[in-house]
Amino acid sequence: MAVKIPMTSAEIRTRYLEYFVNKGHLKVPSSSLVPHNDPTVLLTTAGMQQMIPYFLGYETPPATRLASAQKCFRSTDIDKVGNERTLTFFEMLGNFSVGDYFKREAIGFAWEFLTQVINLPAERLHPTVHPQDDEAPVYWREVAGLPDEAIVRLEDNWWGPPGASGPCGPDSEIYYDRGIEHGCGQADCKPGCDCERFLEIWNLVFMQFYQDLEGLRKPLQKKNIDTGMGLERLALVVQGKESIFDTDMFHSIIDHFASLARTFYGKSVETDTSLRVIADHARALVFLAADGVLPSNEGRGYIFRRVLRRAVRHGKLLGLEKPFLSQAADTVIELMGDHYSELRSRRGLISEVLNLEERKFGQTLNSGLQLLNELLDKLKQHGQTVIAGEEVFKLYDTHGFPVELTQEIAAEQGFTIDTCGFEQAMQRQQERSRAANVFVQAQDDAPLAEILQLVGPTKFLGYDGITGSGKVVGLVVNGEQVESISAPQQALVVLDATPFYAESGGQIGDRGEITAPMGIFQVRDTRRPLKGLIVHYGTLAEGHLRVGDSVQSNVIEQRRQDSMRNHSATHLLHKALRDLIGPQVEQRGSLVEPERLRFDFACPRPLTQSELAQVDEQINRWIRADYPVHTKVTSLQEAMSSGAMALFGEKYDDLVRVVSMGSSIELCGGTHCTSTGQIGLYITVQEASVAAGIRRIEALTGRGAEAYLRRRNSTVEAVATTLQTTPDLLETRVSQLVQDLAQARRQIAQLQHDEALRQAESIARHTQEARGIPVVATTVHAPDDKVLREMGDMVRSKLSKPGVVVLASVLPERVAIQVSIDTALTKHGLHAGKIAALVGERLGGKGGGRPESAQGGGKNKAELGAALDLVAPYVKEHFQQ
Numbered sequence: 001m002a003v004k005i006p007m008t009s010a011e012i013r014t015r016y017l018e019y020f021v022n023k024g025h026l027k028v029p030s031s032s033l034v035p036h037n038d039p040t041v042l043l044t045t046a047g048m049q050q051m052i053p054y055f056l057g058y059e060t061p062p063a064t065r066l067a068s069a070q071k072c073f074r075s076t077d078i079d080k081v082g083n084e085r086t087l088t089f090f091e092m093l094g095n096f097s098v099g100d101y102f103k104r105e106a107i108g109f110a111w112e113f114l115t116q117v118i119n120l121p122a123e124r125l126h127p128t129v130h131p132q133d134d135e136a137p138v139y140w141r142e143v144a145g146l147p148d149e150a151i152v153r154l155e156d157n158w159w160g161p162p163g164a165s166g167p168c169g170p171d172s173e174i175y176y177d178r179g180i181e182h183g184c185g186q187a188d189c190k191p192g193c194d195c196e197r198f199l200e201i202w203n204l205v206f207m208q209f210y211q212d213l214e215g216l217r218k219p220l221q222k223k224n225i226d227t228g229m230g231l232e233r234l235a236l237v238v239q240g241k242e243s244i245f246d247t248d249m250f251h252s253i254i255d256h257f258a259s260l261a262r263t264f265y266g267k268s269v270e271t272d273t274s275l276r277v278i279a280d281h282a283r284a285l286v287f288l289a290a291d292g293v294l295p296s297n298e299g300r301g302y303i304f305r306r307v308l309r310r311a312v313r314h315g316k317l318l319g320l321e322k323p324f325l326s327q328a329a330d331t332v333i334e335l336m337g338d339h340y341s342e343l344r345s346r347r348g349l350i351s352e353v354l355n356l357e358e359r360k361f362g363q364t365l366n367s368g369l370q371l372l373n374e375l376l377d378k379l380k381q382h383g384q385t386v387i388a389g390e391e392v393f394k395l396y397d398t399h400g401f402p403v404e405l406t407q408e409i410a411a412e413q414g415f416t417i418d419t420c421g422f423e424q425a426m427q428r429q430q431e432r433s434r435a436a437n438v439f440v441q442a443q444d445d446a447p448l449a450e451i452l453q454l455v456g457p458t459k460f461l462g463y464d465g466i467t468g469s470g471k472v473v474g475l476v477v478n479g480e481q482v483e484s485i486s487a488p489q490q491a492l493v494v495l496d497a498t499p500f501y502a503e504s505g506g507q508i509g510d511r512g513e514i515t516a517p518m519g520i521f522q523v524r525d526t527r528r529p530l531k532g533l534i535v536h537y538g539t540l541a542e543g544h545l546r547v548g549d550s551v552q553s554n555v556i557e558q559r560r561q562d563s564m565r566n567h568s569a570t571h572l573l574h575k576a577l578r579d580l581i582g583p584q585v586e587q588r589g590s591l592v593e594p595e596r597l598r599f600d601f602a603c604p605r606p607l608t609q610s611e612l613a614q615v616d617e618q619i620n621r622w623i624r625a626d627y628p629v630h631t632k633v634t635s636l637q638e639a640m641s642s643g644a645m646a647l648f649g650e651k652y653d654d655l656v657r658v659v660s661m662g663s664s665i666e667l668c669g670g671t672h673c674t675s676t677g678q679i680g681l682y683i684t685v686q687e688a689s690v691a692a693g694i695r696r697i698e699a700l701t702g703r704g705a706e707a708y709l710r711r712r713n714s715t716v717e718a719v720a721t722t723l724q725t726t727p728d729l730l731e732t733r734v735s736q737l738v739q740d741l742a743q744a745r746r747q748i749a750q751l752q753h754d755e756a757l758r759q760a761e762s763i764a765r766h767t768q769e770a771r772g773i774p775v776v777a778t779t780v781h782a783p784d785d786k787v788l789r790e791m792g793d794m795v796r797s798k799l800s801k802p803g804v805v806v807l808a809s810v811l812p813e814r815v816a817i818q819v820s821i822d823t824a825l826t827k828h829g830l831h832a833g834k835i836a837a838l839v840g841e842r843l844g845g846k847g848g849g850r851p852e853s854a855q856g857g858g859k860n861k862a863e864l865g866a867a868l869d870l871v872a873p874y875v876k877e878h879f880q881q
């Protein structure tokens with residue numbers, strides 16, 4: 001009999017996509033793990049995320065039926081990873097309908113796919129529905145022939161919104177019965193039970209509502225379908241495995257780590273847990289790094305850091321001492337690179353980021369762990385079970401321990417942490433460094449979406465000029481649409497046409513004024529919160545403004561022109577870096593302001609001075625060549641084949657704007673000079689590291705560059721005048737002065753030494769005696785502690801026999817004391833440190849040190865005589881024959 005080979009996960013993925021393509025769906029690629037233009041979530045958590053603008057009617061979808069295999073990351077359960085079911089990174093198979101089919105078809109497709117395409121036994125599949133949903137059970141009966149009592153009603157069957165606001169709706173979940181042997185044995189065990197018997201495999205969401213920030217729900221214009229099925233879970237079911245980690249998606253990764261740690265999967269609960277943690281985390285880190293997430297202390301960067309550090313700690317538990325993640329990345333890339341080609345093309349970057357962060361953490365892990373263990377021991381001795389927030393913060397701040405890691409390690413030993421205290425410590429630090437911009441905050445986009453739906457996209461007039469006429473088509477105050485506003489009122493203004501550039505592609509938004517017949521609105525910032533909608537943020541300074549008013553818009557000219565110079569220069573910089581260093585220089589971020597430009601790019605090492613000079617020279621050559629700047633709108637495909645540089649992780653439309661100047665061709669929606677000559681001048685002012693493998697260049701152009709040079713020049717002039725020379729001779733003059741200074745310092749040191757010697761000789765001639773021991777206790781002139789110490793030793797060496805020397809010097813701020821005792825005497829009960837303490841205390845200060853040499857001092861000069869008088873009696877009293 002032929003052995004039936006179960007379907008591989010790659011096959012399941014292919015069959016799924018093929019099935020839905022056959023049902024009229026457009027196959028769309030997975031979007032990035034970094035959500036595009038969605039501030040409400042840090043990372044992509046579901047396949048539907050890229051569909052949100054379509055569901056809400058903000059954008060037109062490329063087709064009304066879509067299907068994808070989406071990379072997802074869920075951070076809520078990071079600490080639970082290690083059991084047999086939980087993952088952070090996973091793949092979600094999904095089919096979507098944007099106002100096309102609804103419940104009946106969604107249920108029909110799901111049933112057919114599960115029972116006919118991947119041949120799961122129908123009797124093991126159990127659908128559940130929301131108790132208020134009377135339609136879904138009807139279709140389940142129709143499609144699957146199930147009796148009503150077989151369809152379980154669950155209150156939990158509701159999905160969304162994925163962030164603070166967004167689409168949501170009731171859902172129908174399909175559970176797979178793994179068999180009674182996995183169950184809890186309770187009579188009422190059914191789908192939704194907490195035990196291991198029924199595994200949820202597919203979620204069919206009937207997206208019908210929009211939920212705003214206050215939790216209020218409004219029906220959406222169109223009814224949509226969003227389904228999601230975890231590929232890993234499906235593989236578990238199809239391949240008949242006990243755990244996700246037994247499927248083909250994890251085999252080679254687990255084996256890799258097990259052999260590295262010289263152990264095997266299944267050996268013990270502890271090693272298995274650590275192997276699963278590392279396997280999940282390694283996959284997640286590879287995908288996160290490939291999508292441009294870099295370790296940092298906030299947002300998604302912090303999630304990356306937290307996951308990596310947790311993986312490293314589990315590596316340590318397995319006995320892996322050397323960095324292991326970057327090597328593991330290769331295994332993940334081998335396994336998944338065929339479907340996710342970005343893993344292969346970014347292999348270098350992935351391994352570099354993992355390597356650097358792992359090494360960085362490795363350096364502090366041991367000291368941090370030791371500190372934490374000491375702390376736990378101390379708390380145990382005192383019978384305490386809570387770690388103070390300040391301590392947790394210290395571990396976080398100086399040893400890079402994510403608070404969750406401290407919590408986890410603490411919990412393993414029966415401790416909890418004072419989260420509240422930690423938050424407070426963290427907040428205190430953040431308050432110190434926060435630059436608040438309270439005006440443009442995250443807000444509910446719903447009123448703006450209504451305006452967009454009503455009036456359509458804003459016409460942008462600003463490529464050709466900085467003024468223009470238009471009409472007010474929407475006003476929003478405090479998240480509500482209003483018909484009119486009166487001065488002085490802060491508001492969001494939408495026009496049908498505007499010359500104001502809305503922040504995007506790194507170029508910041510324009511400022512200026514909108515003049516209406518009865519009022520003047522001052523625009524403080526311009527943004528594009530929804531695709532196609534330009535929104536002016538600012539204050540009505542005078543009069544009234546009404547929806548329907550005809551207005552005249554004026555952008556502040558100089559600001560815009562400075563920004564354009566910096567934007568065009570950013571393109572030239574990008575090109576110059578790629579020409580010089582190579583194509584691995586990928587743009588990772590940019591900021592184009594009127595005052596300066598900032599450009600972040602992938603590059604494993606700092607640029608040398610000579611490379612930086614070459615970049616500046618090249619850019620200025622291109623500026624002098626005065627290349628015209630051409631822009632054209634063309635298809636994405638044509639733009640890419642003409643060699644245009646696109647931004648990594650950016651989502652482009654089918655029609656794109658291409659900006660070219662000289663040999664630089666980039667996809668860009670920004671405003672630019674008409675020719676490179678207008679940039680005037682380019683100067684790099686700083687090159688530094690921003691994160692592992694990412695460098696940052698800050699530069700100036702035009703007026704900013706000119707002002708910078710003038711400032712530098714006048715500093716040079718002023719320094720030259722002070723040093724009585726000319727700028728041309730400044731370098732020679734300064735090196736001459738540095739030499740003179742060094743020589744003068746040497747001379748002073750010699751003179752001080754000679755003077756000390758002279759004083760020492762005369763002092764040594766005036767000793768007292770105590771029990772036959774020469775004792776010197778006197779004041780000298782020594783400029784600092786060092787010379788005082790030298791003098792002490794000199795005086796001692798000049799004494800006729802082993803003795804005790806106590807010298808004091810009155811310095812500007814305090815009296816310094818030096819005590820020197822011959823080593824021979826320290827065996828007879830005399831101790832320099834104790835004498836220094838005695839004298840220092842009398843001076844209102846303190847002292848201490850070794851038996852033969854000690855220092856001390858205090859501020860109370862008036863007591864100096866009395867303090868020195870303590871020395872001889874001390875010697876008399878303590879000297880033992």
Ligand code: SER
Pocket residue numbers: 045046047048094159203204205226227228229
């Ligand atoms: N959005 C739903 C989920 O994430 C279905 O795709 O489960």
